[in-house]
Amino acid sequence: MSRNKIFILFFVLMTSLKLSAQGTHLLGFDDKKFHFGFALSYNQSDYYIKKAVNFNFNQDSLQSLVINSKPGFTLGVVSSINFNPNFKLRFAIPSLSFQERDIVYTYMDVNNDTSYVWSKKVEPTYLDFPILLKFRTDRINNWAMYGITGLRFGLDMSSQKDVNNTSSNLADQIIKLKKPDFGMEIGGGFDFFLEYFKFGIELKLGVGMMNVHLNEGTQFDTPIGSLRSKVWTLSLTFEG
Secondary structure, three states: OOHHHHHHHHHHHHHHHHHHOOOOOOOOHHHOOEEEEEEEEEEEEEEEEEEOOOOOOOOOOEEEEEEEEEEEEEEEEEEEEEEEOOEEEEEEEEEEEEOOEEEEEEEEEOOOOEEEEEEEEEOOEEEEEEEEEEEEOOOEOOEEEEEEEEEEEEEEOOOOOOOOOOOOOHHHOOOOEOOEEEEEEEEEEEEEEOOOOEEEEEEEEEEEOOOOEOOOOOOOOOOEEEEEEEEEEEEEEEEO
16 A cells, blocks of 8 residues: 555544544444444555466467456445444445456567556456444543454456457457456454444455366467456445
8 A cells, every 4th residue: 555545544444533532423333233434445456467378478479467456336235133332244236346456467579679558457346245243342522443254246247258358459359357256255354433433444355266268269368268357445434
């Protein structure tokens, strides 16, 4: 995360601590079996890339293959089932995650010994169904710390898997993704019990467990062995 994002997170955290210190709030919050709210999130999406085993990068003039991560955002409805004040089951019904990455290919022109670059944009929009176990400390006045872990299933609502990708024009060729994705999430955060609602700040990492690359044997597909999603998400949650 950049220095500016860390500063903003620190400012929000300090402001929340100051607000939550003004009296004791929501004393009966943990007595309720169900809680509902929403989450506003910033995400930074990337890929774990595995290069094709049988592809000779130097011989085929491809010098490098890298992923440039890009920012995005996520919107979701938050639901929580309380087993007790320290353990909860949380899920979204569902959340919508807008993500973006660039896959950058650097080639060497053997005729004049110069390099050139192709950058292919990948912009999935996932309808996510996460199921997460939240384990929280006891309240310290109006705040508490927590950890969170679980599984996530997603469907790419903007999938281009059926697009004709056989065009000889390299500029028109795209990197196709499979529609489903599945993985695990882990992270943690802080809950602040304010006067009328509970406010949370959360950072988590999502790691894909399946290869989402749809290989059609094009020039841009051949070097890729597999792509697994990697997404950092910073969320602000509001629950009543």
